[in-house]
Amino acid sequence: MAAKxxxxxxxxxxxxxxxxxxxxxxxxxxxxxFDISGATxxxxxxxxxxxxxxxxxxxxxxxxxxxxxxxxxxxxSPVGGSTATYGTTTCPDGAVTNGTTVPSCVGHGVAP
Numbered sequence: 001m002a003a004k005x006x007x008x009x010x011x012x013x014x015x016x017x018x019x020x021x022x023x024x025x026x027x028x029x030x031x032x033x034f035d036i037s038g039a040t041x042x043x044x045x046x047x048x049x050x051x052x053x054x055x056x057x058x059x060x061x062x063x064x065x066x067x068x069x070x071x072x073x074x075x076x077s078p079v080g081g082s083t084a085t086y087g088t089t090t091c092p093d094g095a096v097t098n099g100t101t102v103p104s105c106v107g108h109g110v111a112p
Contacts, residue, residue, distance in 0.1 A: 011035040012027070013037045013038055017039060017040060017044045018040055018041075018044065019042070020044045020045070021044075022041075022045060022046050022049055023046070023047045025046070026052070028054040030052045030053055031053070033055065034053055034054045034055070035054070036054055036056055037056060037057040039059045041060060041062075042062045042063055043064065045064075046069045047068055047069065051070065051071050055074075056077070057075070058079060059076075060080045061078050062080030063080075063084065064080070064084045067088070068089065070089075071089065071091055072091070073092065074092040079110075080112075081106040086103065086104050086105065089105060091105035091109050092105065093108045
């Protein structure tokens with residue numbers, strides 16, 4: 001399933017993506033707001049997904065796979081970050097997870 005904003009103001013607020021394969025999906029664009037606040041991504045595969053200009057207030061990332069995902073510039077604070085899987089993930093504040101000094105995006109724009 002690919003969710004891609006094609007312009008204007010789009011929303012997947014409160015959408016449920018539990019267990020979905022969203023590999024490479026793009027949620028938003030650099031020129032238009034995109035709201036996925038409250039969306040549930042529990043257990044979703046978000047490998048290489050991108051979230052440019054997305055608002056993710058309260059979006060649930062519990063047990064999501066965020067390997068190579070790009071969360072740079074995400075607004076709001078997604079939750080469930082302590083159980084997500086990271087691997088060279090770009091966090092909302094620009095930090096990149098590396099398994100040691102930055103093991104997750106918790107504290108880098110994602111809440112536990």
